[in-house]
Amino acid sequence: DQQVKQNSPSLSVQEGRISILNCDYTNSMFDYFLWYKKYPAEGPTFLISISSIKDKNEDGRFTVFLNKSAKHLSLHIVPSQPGDSAVYFCAASDKYGNKLVFGAGTILRVKS
Template sequence: DQQVKQNSPSLSVQEGRISILNCDYTNSMFDYFLWYKKYPAEGPTFLISISSIKDKNEDGRFTVFLNKSAKHLSLHIVPSQPGDSAVYFCAASTRNNNDMRFGAGTRLTVKP
């Protein structure tokens, strides 16, 4: 029962262009949505989050959009840089974050 889905296993983008990573969820009880970035042989690191009362949150080059009616969120990276190449995990949790659920991840490759 995968409650958080990332349907694109990989994405390749040219440096300087926009990267758009997508995520869908099924549980309407989720209150918080997060994106984590993971480099090989390292643990995931928190990137950006959004609560269910907002539809957009921006932090520098990273913007997360939430469409609650569609149960869909996306991460935009503008402009993309080669150092952004990593696996990106979408995650969702209720206010009690002991039940955080993760998507399978999308591997982003930014080409110079």
């Protein structure tokens, strides 16, 4: 059962434009959400997180939006840069904070 879904396997965006990566979840007990970024031949690196008590968290060019009623979150990257080209994983955890459940990832390509 895929509790965290990233329905777009890939996304292509022009440099300088906005990239929007989407993530849906099914488990209503999830209350902490994270985005990880992964380059080829490297491990995932933490990007940004959001708690369910918030609906938005911003860190520089990266903003995560959480819509609890829709069980949906999105990552916005503005402006997109070629170095942002990577696989982006959405992950979630319940309030017990025991483990992360990851989506399958979205490949982002930023064209210069």
